[in-house]
Amino acid sequence: MHSTSRTFxxxxxxxxxxxxxxxxxxxLTGVDGGLSDHNARGLAAFIAASRAAGRDVVLVSSGAVAAGRSQVPENSGKADGLVQRQALAALGQTRMVALWQSLLDAPVAQVLLSHDDLRNRRRYLNARNTLLELLRLRTIPVINENDTVAVEELKLGDNDNLAAIVAALVDADLLLIASDVDGLYTTHPRLDPAAQPVDRVAAITPEILAMAGGAGSVVGTGGMHTKLEAATKAAKAGVATVLFNGATHATVAELAHGRFRGTHFAASGTRLAARKYWLRHAPGCAGRLIVDAGAVRALLNGASLLPGGIVGVEGEFTRGDLVDVAGIDGNVIARGLCQYAAVAVRRMLGRHTREIESILGYSYGDTVIRRDDLVVFQEVLA
Known part of the structure; x- marks a missing residue:
């Protein structure tokens, strides 16, 4: 739904x-490049009002790198490299959390997550349990990526997608993305005077994705495209997303009254089970299993993956790791938690389940990936 003016x-x-x-x-960045509470004050007031009404709010806050950059001398060299940015994140993280604590009456709890925490099932569940306990204790979790030690995340990750994953992690009903843009436009509003606001998106299609522009700020790592990615992830988990301008104080003030101006991305009609959602969206896999056509058909029909249908193993992984499952043509059709390490699966290729214990000297069960630990990407084969 498009508005007929430039106003949402x-x-x-x-x-x-x-x-x-x-x-x-x-x-969160002021004109001097350091942290500023100019916009954070209104957002903090919204959090306080929501909590007073009995609601829970989990905060995913960027700003650590920008906060750290303002603390180093101007002549310290160009701080655009990975190691320099990691150091700045370490320097700025405490300042960013302290900013939020200064604006909120409730205790603030810092939680740093990396993609490894979300890929490893045990660590994923530990993070979930910790966050739910923090909410039970009526604290406000402030989450950021663990930029100081993360390599892949700092280069490729962004807090928009992290926020979508966290929304599923804590069983949220709503993802709110506060940005420095008013919402989604049909084209880039700063470049095209004819750009029109998009008030509501029922589904994120290729046409919607084409509306996304690049990053609008030098201090952030994401742009409109990452926000659409995040809204897509959230929608598949049954979570609606609202994108709004956190620098427009009137818009922020209306949030506490249940209203906003911006773009509403609807949730999908079906909610994936939390386990299946994690399997689908967890970043990165440790390896790949190549299966024959019969196994592909069986997986599409909801079966577990048995050793008899596996024809190849790529990469190294251990028991419990997340692995991709691909057909002989190379198309990834599924992913799941493998019951056996790569070295064991290689010894079982094409063999019957009753032979597992005689081949390995032990058995973790008849299946290589149980169907409850497997998600199938049916759209790949459509």
């Missing part, structure tokens, strides 16, 4: 009891 229409927020609020770096 006022809308009612979706019904929610628990929300994840993502705040971009540009909203």
């Amino acid at each position: 229409a006022a809308q009612a927020l979706p019904t929610w009891r628990r929300a994840v609020l993502k705040v971009g770096s540009s909203l």
Whole structure:
């Protein structure tokens, strides 16, 4: 639904009891490059009002690198390399959390997550349990990527997608993305005077993705495209997403009254089970199993993966790791938690399940990947 002017229409927020609020770096950075509470004050007031109404808010906050950059001398060299950015994240992380604590009456709890925490099932569940306990204790979790030690995440990751994963992790009803743009436009509003606001998106199609521009701020790592990626992830988990301008104080003030101006991305009609959602969206896999056509058909029909259908193993992984499953043509059709290490699967290729114990000297069960630990990407074969 497009507005007929450059102004977004006022809308009612979706019904929610628990929300994840993502705040971009540009909203926390002042004109001097350091942290500023100019925009954070209004967002903190919204969090306080929501908690007073009995709702939960989890905060995913960027800004650590920008906060750290303002603390180093100007003549310290160009701080654009990975190692330099990791150091700046370490320097700025405490300052970013302290900013939020200064604006909120409730205790603030810092939680740093990396993609490894979300890929490893045990660590994923530990993170979930910790966050749910923090909410039970009526604290406000402030989450950021663990930029100081992460390599892949700092180069490729962004807090928009992290916020979507966290929304599923804590069973949120709503993902709120506070940015320095008013919402999604049909084209880049700074470049095209004819760009029109998009008030509501029922589904993120290739046409919607084509509307996304690049990053709008020098202090952030994401742009509109990452926000659409995040909204897509959230929608598949049954979570609606609202994108709004966190620098427009009138818009932020309306949030506490259940209204906003921006873009509403609807949740999909079906909610994936939390386990299946994690399997589908967990970043990165340790290896790949190549299966024959018969195994492909069996997986599409909801079966577990047995050793008899596996014809190849790529990469090295251990028991419990997340692995991709691909057909002989190379197309990834599924992913799941492997019951056996790569070295063991190689010894079982094409063999019957009753032979597992005689081949290995032990058995973790008849299946290489149980169907409950497997998600199939049916759209790949459509």
